[in-house]
Amino acid sequence: MRFKxxxxxxxxxxxxxxxxxxxxTIKSNEYYEALAKQNMIKRERILPxxxxxxxxxxxxxxxxxxxxxxxxxxxxxxxxxxxRSVMERIVSYFPDQNVTKLLKRYRRQDSYYxxxxxxxxxxxxxxxxxxxxxxxxxxRDIKIEPTFKRYYPYRDLASHVIGYVSRxxxxxxxxxxxxxxxxxxxxxxxxxxxxxxxxxxxxxxKIKVTAYNEEIEVLEQKNPIQNRNLTLTLDIxxxxxxxxxxxxxxxxxxxxxxxxxxxxxxxFPEYDLNIFVNGITKKQWQEIITDLxxxxxxxxxxxxxxxxxxxxxxxxxxxxxxxLVTPSTSFYCGGYIQIGKRKFRCWSKYGHGEVKLRxxxxxxxxxxxxxxSLRVGIGRIAQMLKTMGFGKKSGxxxxxxxxxVVPDKEWKAKHYRMPWYIGETVVCAIGQxxxxxxxxxxxxxxxxxxxxxxxxxxxxxxIGEFPSKDVLSQKQKEMLPLIREAMxxxxxxxxxxxxxxxxxxxxxxxxxxxxxxxxIPQEEKERMKEEEMEYFNRSHAWLTTxxxxxxxxxxxxxxxxxxxxxxxxxxPIVSKIYDKLIELGYIKVDGSKRRSSR
Numbered sequence: 001m002r003f004k005x006x007x008x009x010x011x012x013x014x015x016x017x018x019x020x021x022x023x024x025t026i027k028s029n030e031y032y033e034a035l036a037k038q039n040m041i042k043r044e045r046i047l048p049x050x051x052x053x054x055x056x057x058x059x060x061x062x063x064x065x066x067x068x069x070x071x072x073x074x075x076x077x078x079x080x081x082x083x084r085s086v087m088e089r090i091v092s093y094f095p096d097q098n099v100t101k102l103l104k105r106y107r108r109q110d111s112y113y114x115x116x117x118x119x120x121x122x123x124x125x126x127x128x129x130x131x132x133x134x135x136x137x138x139x140r141d142i143k144i145e146p147t148f149k150r151y152y153p154y155r156d157l158a159s160h161v162i163g164y165v166s167r168x169x170x171x172x173x174x175x176x177x178x179x180x181x182x183x184x185x186x187x188x189x190x191x192x193x194x195x196x197x198x199x200x201x202x203x204x205x206k207i208k209v210t211a212y213n214e215e216i217e218v219l220e221q222k223n224p225i226q227n228r229n230l231t232l233t234l235d236i237x238x239x240x241x242x243x244x245x246x247x248x249x250x251x252x253x254x255x256x257x258x259x260x261x262x263x264x265x266x267x268f269p270e271y272d273l274n275i276f277v278n279g280i281t282k283k284q285w286q287e288i289i290t291d292l293x294x295x296x297x298x299x300x301x302x303x304x305x306x307x308x309x310x311x312x313x314x315x316x317x318x319x320x321x322x323x324l325v326t327p328s329t330s331f332y333c334g335g336y337i338q339i340g341k342r343k344f345r346c347w348s349k350y351g352h353g354e355v356k357l358r359x360x361x362x363x364x365x366x367x368x369x370x371x372x373s374l375r376v377g378i379g380r381i382a383q384m385l386k387t388m389g390f391g392k393k394s395g396x397x398x399x400x401x402x403x404x405v406v407p408d409k410e411w412k413a414k415h416y417r418m419p420w421y422i423g424e425t426v427v428c429a430i431g432q433x434x435x436x437x438x439x440x441x442x443x444x445x446x447x448x449x450x451x452x453x454x455x456x457x458x459x460x461x462x463i464g465e466f467p468s469k470d471v472l473s474q475k476q477k478e479m480l481p482l483i484r485e486a487m488x489x490x491x492x493x494x495x496x497x498x499x500x501x502x503x504x505x506x507x508x509x510x511x512x513x514x515x516x517x518x519x520i521p522q523e524e525k526e527r528m529k530e531e532e533m534e535y536f537n538r539s540h541a542w543l544t545t546x547x548x549x550x551x552x553x554x555x556x557x558x559x560x561x562x563x564x565x566x567x568x569x570x571x572p573i574v575s576k577i578y579d580k581l582i583e584l585g586y587i588k589v590d591g592s593k594r595r596s597s598r
Contacts, residue, residue, distance in 0.1 A: 040208055040209065041206055041207070041208055041209070041219065042206070042207045042208075042209050043204055043205075043206050043207075044204065044205055044207060045181055045202050045203070045204055046202065046203035046204055046205060046221075046222075046223065046224050047147075047181055047182050047202065047203075047224065048178070048182070048199065048200030048201060048202065048203070048224035048225060048226035048227075049064060049148060049200070049224075049226045049227055050064060050148070050150070050165070050182075050184075050198050050199055050200065050226075051197070051198040051199075051200065051226070051227055051228035051229045051230055052064060052227075052229050052230075053162060053190065053191075053198075053229070053230045053231075053232065054229060054230070054231050054232065055231075055232055055234045055235060055236040055239075056231065056232060056233055056234060056235055056263075056461060057235065057236075057237075058231075059236050060153060061152065061153070061154060061158070061162055061232070061234075061236065062150060062151075062152055062162055062191065063150075063151050063152075063153065064148035064149070064150060064151070065125070065126075065148060065149045065150075065151050066126050066146065066148055067123050067124050067125050067126050067129065067146075067147055067148065067149055068123075068124045068126070068129045068133075068144050068145065068146055068147060069119055069121060069122055069123060069124070069144075069145050069146075069147040070090060070119070070120055070121040070124065070136075070142065070143070070144060071117035071118055071119050071120065071142070071143040071144075071145060072086055072087075072090075072106055072117065072118050072120050072141055072142060072143070073117060073118075073141040073142075073143075074110055074111075074114050074115060074116065074117065074118055075110065075112075076106075076110070076141065077106070077107055077110045083103065083106070084099065084103065086139075086141050086142065087099045087102045087103055087106070087120070089139055089142070090102065090120070090121070090136075090142065093132045093135065093136050094121070094124065094128075094132070097121060102120045102121070105118075105119070105120050106118050106120050117143045119183070122147070122167075122183065123147060123149045129144075149277060150164070150165045150184070150277050151274065151277070152164070152272075152273040152274050154236065154240070155272045155273065155274060156243075156270040156271055156272045156273065157236065157239055157240055157243055157270065158234060158236070158239050158264075158265070158266065158270075159189075159270040159271050159272070159273050160188075160189060160266070160267040160270065160298040160299070160300060161189055161190060161234065161265055161266075161300070161398070161459060162189050162190055162191065162273065163186060163187065163188035163189020163190050163191035163192050163193075163273075164186075164187055164188055164189070164191055164273040164274075164276040164277065165184045165185060165186050165187060165191050165276075165277060166184065166185070166187045166276050166277060166279070167183060167184060167279065168180060168182070168183055168184060168185045172185050176195075177202070178199050178200070178201060178202055179195075179199065181202055182199060185199070186198065186199075187276065188298070188399070189298070189398060189399075190230065190232070190397065190398070190459055190460075192399045193397050193398055193399050194230055194397070194460065194463075197228055197230065197463065198228060198230060200224055200225045200226040200227070200228055201224060201225040201226075202224055203221070203222045203223045203224030203225075204221070204222050205218050205220065205221040205222070206218070206219040206220040206221075207219065229462075230460060230462065230463070231460075231461045231462040232459045232460065232461055233257075233261040233262050233263060233458065233459055233460070233461045234262065234263065234264060234265075234459060235263050235264060235584065237584060238255060238263055238264040238577075238580055238581070238584060239264045239265075239266065241264075241576075241577075241580050242255070242264050242266050242573075242577060243266060243268075243270070245573050245576060245577070246266065246268040246269075246573075249268060249560055249561075249563070250268055250269060250293040250294075250560075250561040250562070251268055251299070251540075251558070251559040251560045251561045251563070252265075252266065252267050252268065252299040252300055252303060252439040252557075252558075252559045253265070253266050253268075253439075253556075253557070253558045253559070253573070253577070254300065254439055254440060254443040254457075254555065254556070254557045254558075255554060255555070255556050255577060255581070256443050256444075256447065256455075256457055256554065256555045256557075257553065257554055257555075258447050258450055258451050258455065258546070258552050258553060258554070258555065259455055259468060260444075260447070260455030260456045260457045260458050260466050260468065261458065261461070262457055262458065262459055263554070263581075263586070265300055265440075265459075266300075267297070267298050267299040267300050267303070268293075268299075269291070269293050269295040270295065271288055271295045271296065293561070298398065299438075299439060299559075300396075300398070300438065300439050300440050301396060301398050301400070301401040301402060301438055301440055302400065302401075302402050302438070303438060303439060303559075304402055304404055304405070304436040304437070304438060305436065305437060305438075305439075305515055305540055305542075305559065306431055306432050306433075306435055306436065306437075306515035306516065306540070307431040307435055307436075307437045307442060307513055307515060307542065308430070308431040308432065308513030308514050308515035308516075308539070308540070308542055308566070309364045309366075309430060309431055309497075309511060309512060309513040309514065309542075309566070310431060310442055310511045310512070310513035310542045310544050310566075311385070311430070311431035311435060311437075311513070312360070312361055312364065312369055312430065312431070312511065313361060313449055313483050313486070313487065313511060314384055314385050314388050314390070314445065315369055315372070315373070315381055315384070315385075315429050315430075316357055316360070316361060316369075316372075316483060316486075317384055317388075317476060317479060317480075317483060318376060318380050318381045318383070318384035318385070319357070319372045319375075319376050320357070320479045320482075321380070321384060321475065321476055321479070322376045322380050324375050324376050325357075325372050325375060325376065327356065327357050327358070327482055328356060329356065329357070329372075330354050330355065330356050331354075331355055331360075331367060331368045331371040331372065332353065332354055332355070332367075333346055333348075333351040333352040333353060333354075333355050333365050333366075333367035333368060334351040334367070335348065335349050335350060335351035335367075336351075336367065337367055337370050337371065337426070339422055339423055339426070340423075342423060344366075344370055344423070344426050344427070345366070346365060346366040346367045347364065347366055347514070348363075348365075351367070352365040352367070352368075355367070355368045357482065357486065358482065358485060358486045358489065360486075361483070361486035361487065361489070361490065361511065362486055362489035362490055362493055362495060362496050362497070363495050363496075363497065364490075364497050364511075364512065366430050369426075369429040369430050370426040370429060370430070372429065373425050373426050373428070373429035374422065374425065374426065377425065378407070378408050378409065378420065378424070378425040378428060379408055379409070381408075381425075381428065381429060382406050382407065382408035382411075385406045386406050387471050387472065388445050388448055388454070388471070388472075389441055389444050389445050389448065389454055389471070390404060390406045390437055390441055390445065391403055391404055391405065391406030394438075394440050394441055394444050394456065394457055395456040395457070395458075395466070396440055396456070396457040396458060396459075397458050397459055397460055397464065397466075398459075401438070401440075402438055404436045404437045404438055404441060405434055405435060405436040406435070407424070407428055407433065407434035407435065408420070411434075412424075412434070431513060431515065432515070432516060439557060439559050440457055442542070442544050442557050442559075443457065443544065443555050443557040444457055445544075446510075446544045446545070446546055446555045446557060447546070447552075447555050448471070448472070449480065449483060449484065449487065449546070450484070450509075450546040450552040450555070451468075451552055452470075452472060452477045452480055453468040453469065453470060453471075454468060454469045454470075454471045455468045455469075456468065456469075484509055484549075487509035487510055487511055487546075488507075488509040488549055490509065490510055490511050490512065491508050491509055491510050491545065492507070492509075497512040497566070497567050498510060498511075498512050498543060498566070498567040498571050499567075500567070501567040501568050501570075501571025501572060501575075502571055502574070502575050503571075503572070503575040504574075504575040504576075504578040504579050504582075505579075505582065505589045506547045506548055506578040506579075506581070506582065506587055506589060507547065507548055507549045507550070508545045508546065508547035508548070508549060508556075508574075508578065509545065509546055509547070509549045510543060510544055510545030510546065510574070511542075511543070511544055511545075512541075512542065512543050512565070512566030512567045512570070512571075513540075513541075513542030513543070513544075513566045514539045514540075514541060514542070514564070514565050514566050515539055515540040515541075515542060516539050538562040538563070538564050539562070539563075539564060539565075540559060540560070540561050540562060540563065541559070541560040541563030541564055541565060541566045541568075541569035541570050542557075542558070542559055542566045542570060543557075543558050543566045543567065543569075543570035543571055543573075543574050544556075544557040544558075545557070545574055547578060547587070548587065548589075553586070553587065554581060554586065554587065556574050556577050556578065558570040558573050558574050558577075560573070
């Protein structure tokens with residue numbers, strides 16, 4: 001019995017040994033073979049080159065400067081002296097670099113989990129690298145890779161439209177693998193809105209390497225999708241001209257085709273885009289954010305302003321649509337109306353006498369709109385303005401567009417939990433009070449008045465679709481000719497509020513607006529002149545127009561912050577823009593009409 005037990009133990013041990021040998025020699029072969037392949041085959045990403053941006057005539061607005069980046073082998077932090085010697089070798093080639101800063105950059109990215117080379121210098125100019133390349137490439141633990149740097153040739157021109165790129169942060173890297181790999185991403189403007197298109201898609205190659213990581217052959221390669229250039233509707237010649245017109249001023253200007261193609265658009269003052277590419281200094285950032293004219297705000301889509309009297313065409317359309325006010329309805333303007341103990345003044349202290357719709361728009365009579373709004377009500381007014389594109393996004397291809405405010409009873413109850421007062425209806429009817437719009441909304445609304453269709457404003461010319469929309473009923477469209485005639489009067493009739501400030505051979509129609517930024521006390525009998533007020537207390541000056549009048553092609557909308565009266569502040573700028581449109585061939589006029597003054 002004892003002998004059998006020994007034989008059993010002996011056989012069991014041998015069976016166990018044989019099974020282990022079988023597992024190690026046969027079964028584990030697949031695992032170790034796969035592991036060996038992993039050690040032999042290396043996968044490398046191929047980074048795409050970012051597409052460039054051009055104006056409608058092929059003029060470059062955002063380009064790539066070719067250069068090189070310098071990387072260092074990971075996992076060297078444990079040997080401080082050797083790591084420092086590597087950085088010192090780099091600095092010996094490029095004395096303007098700083099060893100301490102390079103070490104800081106390296107250690108920030110070095111970890112047990114990172115097996116990729118670590119970037120320590122993001123960009124060296126091609127010419128600067130050229131005569132150093134051979135020597136540096138032979139250095140141990142240093143790797144040189146081609147790269148590019150974004151450059152904006154026109155610096156601050158159309159800065160809020162074009163936008164800029166900068167280094168990718170952690171949040172952006174987590175949601176965008178291309179941006180993580182490339183290291184830059186669009187931060188604002190069209191660079192941000194079309195970032196996915198411009199940055200392209202990663203490629204890769206599988207490489208067979210030796211145990212010393214030396215390349216033997218390329219087994220597979222997929223090229224990146226890159227160089228997806230973006231052509232814009234902008235004309236940089238017109239953009240440059242408008243930039244000069246706004247020297248020393250703050251505000252916004254938009255020149256847009258009635259189909260939504262934007263020829264020029266500026267938010268002023270502007271800023272140099274190039275300072276953001278490699279990281280802005282604290283001093284530069286402080287200068288921008290402390291400027292009271294808000295150069296960093298894209299006023300085209302993020303500036304919210306009272307529209308003032310420019311809103312009156314939309315309000316008038318709500319009057320007519322209600323049936324409670326007709327073109328022949330007349331209200332008497334004696335300079336003000338009184339509701340309770342408060343007087344609501346017309347801009348003219350002498351009043352306008354008997355006023356019908358066309359005269360009300362031509363001479364911008366506030367009392368007409370006070371009286372009409374009391375008859376029609378804020379509900380109908382708000383609904384019409386929303387139909388015409390206010391209080392919602394226009395769909396422009398810029399990021400973070402604001403919607404503004406079209407107030408009514410429900411809006412106030414939701415935001416303030418307070419009732420609506422009659423006095424709020426009358427001030428909203430002249431574009432004051434809670435009313436807030438963006439310049440692009442006002443330009444779009446002007447296009448709707450000119451053509452009967454609401455366009456989708458846009459800058460991209462070679463990608464995307466931007467359809468115009470039918471938003472008005474047939475009845476509402478039939479009312480537009482009367483509105484257009486009144487807008488013609490504003491710029492051409494003897495008592496038009498813009499007539500004596502328009503100097504262009506293009507026959508245009510439009511509307512002025514003077515948007516107050518401070519209230520006028522009831523006890524103030526004689527209103528102070530705008531030029532006598534402190535700058536930041538002066539009203540914003542609007543003028544929104546379309547032309548030519550009979551065959552509308554372009555919208556020109558101008559806002560001069562704290563400019564005072566819309567006609568006097570914005571009229572000369574608008575006139576010069578139309579003259580430039582003639583010069584550039586966008587508008588044709590009869591030679592006999594070419595003149596410098598009316």
